[in-house]
Amino acid sequence: MNTNTRKQPGRPPAGADQTVRRQLLEAARGLFAKQGYDAVSIREVAEAAQVNPAMIHYYFGSKQGLYEAMLTDTFTPLIERLSSVLAAADDPSALRNFFNLYMHTLGANPWMPPLILREVVAEGGRLRGWFIQQFATKGGGMLTRLIEREQTAGRIRADADPSLTALSMVSLAVFPFVAMPVTREVFGMRVKTDYLDRLIAHTERVFLQGVSP
Amino acid sequence: MNTNTRKQPGRPPAGADQTVRRQLLEAARGLFAKQGYDAVSIREVAEAAQVNPAMIHYYFGSKQGLYEAMLTDTFTPLIERLSSVLAAADDPSALRNFFNLYMHTLGANPWMPPLILREVVAEGGRLRGWFIQQFATKGGGMLTRLIEREQTAGRIRADADPSLTALSMVSLAVFPFVAMPVTREVFGMRVKTDYLDRLIAHTERVFLQGVSP
DNA sequence: TATTTAATTAATCGTATGATTAAATAAGTC
DNA sequence: GACTTATTTAATCATACGATTAATTAAATA
Numbered sequence: 410m411n412t413n414t415r416k417q418p419g420r421p422p423a424g425a426d427q428t429v430r431r432q433l434l435e436a437a438r439g440l441f442a443k444q445g446y447d448a449v450s451i452r453e454v455a456e457a458a459q460v461n462p463a464m465i466h467y468y469f470g471s472k473q474g475l476y477e478a479m480l481t482d483t484f485t486p487l488i489e490r491l492s493s494v495l496a497a498a499d500d501p502s503a504l505r506n507f508f509n510l511y512m513h514t515l516g517a518n519p520w521m522p523p524l525i526l527r528e529v530v531a532e533g534g535r536l537r538g539w540f541i542q543q544f545a546t547k548g549g550g551m552l553t554r555l556i557e558r559e560q561t562a563g564r565i566r567a568d569a570d571p572s573l574t575a576l577s578m579v580s581l582a583v584f585p586f587v588a589m590p591v592t593r594e595v596f597g598m599r600v601k602t603d604y605l606d607r608l609i610a611h612t613e614r615v616f617l618q619g620v621s622p
Numbered sequence: 623m624n625t626n627t628r629k630q631p632g633r634p635p636a637g638a639d640q641t642v643r644r645q646l647l648e649a650a651r652g653l654f655a656k657q658g659y660d661a662v663s664i665r666e667v668a669e670a671a672q673v674n675p676a677m678i679h680y681y682f683g684s685k686q687g688l689y690e691a692m693l694t695d696t697f698t699p700l701i702e703r704l705s706s707v708l709a710a711a712d713d714p715s716a717l718r719n720f721f722n723l724y725m726h727t728l729g730a731n732p733w734m735p736p737l738i739l740r741e742v743v744a745e746g747g748r749l750r751g752w753f754i755q756q757f758a759t760k761g762g763g764m765l766t767r768l769i770e771r772e773q774t775a776g777r778i779r780a781d782a783d784p785s786l787t788a789l790s791m792v793s794l795a796v797f798p799f800v801a802m803p804v805t806r807e808v809f810g811m812r813v814k815t816d817y818l819d820r821l822i823a824h825t826e827r828v829f830l831q832g833v834s835p
Numbered sequence: 836t837a838t839t840t841a842a843t844t845a846a847t848c849g850t851a852t853g854a855t856t857a858a859a860t861a862a863g864t865c
Numbered sequence: 866g867a868c869t870t871a872t873t874t875a876a877t878c879a880t881a882c883g884a885t886t887a888a889t890t891a892a893a894t895a
Contacts, residue, residue: 420841420892429842443745447660450882461844463885472883523745530801531744532656532736537804573824576798576805583801584793588743591750592789611786619832631873633862642872663852674874676855685853839894848885855878863870 430468432458437479442520445527446476446535480528480536487514487521495551501564503555508582508613515586516605522586530587552578566622574620581612643681645671650692655733658740659689659748693741693749700727700734701753708764714777716768721795721826728799729818735799743800765791779835787833794825 436458440449451472455462469475494503494510515521528536552575559565565574585592585608649671653662664685668675682688707723708716728734741749765788772778778787798805798821 417843417890420839420890422892445658445660445744445746447658448746451884452882462883463844464842466884467842526739526744530804531658531739532803533658533661541804570820570824573821574828576821577794577825577828579801579805580793580797581790584797585789588789588792588796590745591743591754592792607783608786608789611783612790615787615790615829615832618834619828619830621831631860633860633869633871635862664854665852675853676874677872679854680872837895839892841892842890844887844889846886846888848883850882850884852881853879856876857874858876859874860872861870862872864868865866 427468429458429460429464432460433465433468433475434479434482437475438483438520438524441476441479442523442527451475476535480524483521483524484536484540490514492551495555501562504559504564504578504617505613507552507555508578508616509609511582512586512609512612513605515583522583522589525583526587563622565620569620577619578616581616585612640681642671642673642677645673646678646681646688647692647695650688651696651733651737654689654692655737655740664688690748693737696734696737697749697753703727705764708768714775717772717777717791717830718826720765720768721791721829722822724795725799725822725825726818728796735796735802738796739800776835778833782833790832791829794829798825 433454437449437454440454440457451465452462454475455465458464465472465475469478491507491511491514494507528534529540553571556565556571556574556578560567560569560571646667650662650667653667653670664678665675667688668678671677678685678688682691704720704724704727707720741747742753766784769778769784769787769791773780773782773784
């Protein structure tokens with residue numbers, strides 16, 4: 410990918426993209442997602458990005474700064490896309506659309522599930538508060554309201570608790586991805602090209618049928 | 623709890639229980655579950671257990687030794703109980719029994735979900751291999767076979783993929799617990815005494831109805 | 836051309852950590 | 866009572882880590 414000569418000291422030409430900054434963000438995302446914050450040293454990140462360790466402090470101030478920059482850089486687009494889908498939730502296929510976008514996004518970005526696991530779900534996750542504000546209070550509340558709307562429309566049985574129903578939906582949609590490496594071995598699943606589609610179709614049906622009147 | 627005088631140097635009386643060892647295991651379980659392996663220093667564990675840091679090496683050889691001892695001490699009983707329930711899976715309520723034991727156990731031992739998250743589900747979890755061998759290959763295979771049996775009995779629709787069905791079941795049963803601190807805030811759930819029972823009843827119904835013919 | 840600014844490098848600092856050791860204490864063993 | 870064994874303590878070691886600094890390079894600016 411990087412066929413140019415190695416970065417050399419000295420002021421870069423005008424209009425140059427900050428490739429070093431981006432290399433650091435990407436290396437950090439991969440390593441932090443796989444090993445966790447504490448287990449990764451800034452020296453490792455620098456080596457993976459093929460830059461000098463001091464560059465981390467030059468661009469991000471500290472290890473913590475690099476980490477937080479990587480997190481916002483990673484999750485902001487996801488949050489925005491999900492929110493927009495949930496916002497346009499008037500049509501009857503909104504639930505199905507949400508399922509598809511959510512699961513396809515997770516499937517297409519393999520580093521997302523482990524990061525969400527560490528930063529949102531796990532105890533002491535640094536993104537939990539931010540995530541709850543950004544997505545949950547907004548998106549989660551919207552998800553609950555979407556389910557209530559589906560209930561009044563008669564597509565979801567009326568005696569189901571909306572919050573618990575939303576939780577079931579998220580469970581079905583998220584867990585298969587965060588647990589993918591385990592479930593593969595446990596249930597002997599092969600990674601075929603159509604696995605993701607079969608998983609989504611199956612999950613969608615289990616949920617919709619499970620909460621139908 | 624510990625009203626006796628502080629432990630003093632010198633050989634203990636015969637038949638004395640190794641309280642220091644047990645205190646270390648319990649302190650380690652709480653801290654490691656909450657903060658993760660790297661974030662916890664042996665000095666913290668020793669302080670929480672009110673013993674000298676060198677005791678960790680005396681009893682367990684190393685931090686790693688303490689950690690692994692704590693993990694086996696914690697998960698061996700769980701594995702055994704789940705396996706035994708899955709083994710006696712001839713009666714028609716086996717699925718319901720599994721749901722109840724599984725979710726009640728997780729609900730009754732709050733340190734289990736975060737530990738499972740870190741050690742089994744998360745990338746690089748130290749227990750993953752062992753867990754897959756112990757529970758998954760055995761228990762997971764049994765779970766899949768149980769579902770196949772339910773299919774031939776006509777209680778689960780025949781066109782459902784057994785592996786994906788097992789995955790849906792585990793998703794519904796596990797995720798609410800590992801994500802409990804988040805979902806509480808996201809969906810505005812209050813921790814009432816009957817929350818666990820309502821959660822189990824709801825989840826059980828969503829699954830059974832979702833996979834019914 | 837002279838000066839300033841942006842980027843990169845190598846070297847180093849202070850600290851927290853896991854680990855180890857030798858000494859001290861007290862019960863068991865003969 | 867001599868001495869062996871089990872447990873606890875305090876002190877110390879080596880190291881890896883995050884962080885900082887001063888020097889170096891080259892483009893921008895004037």
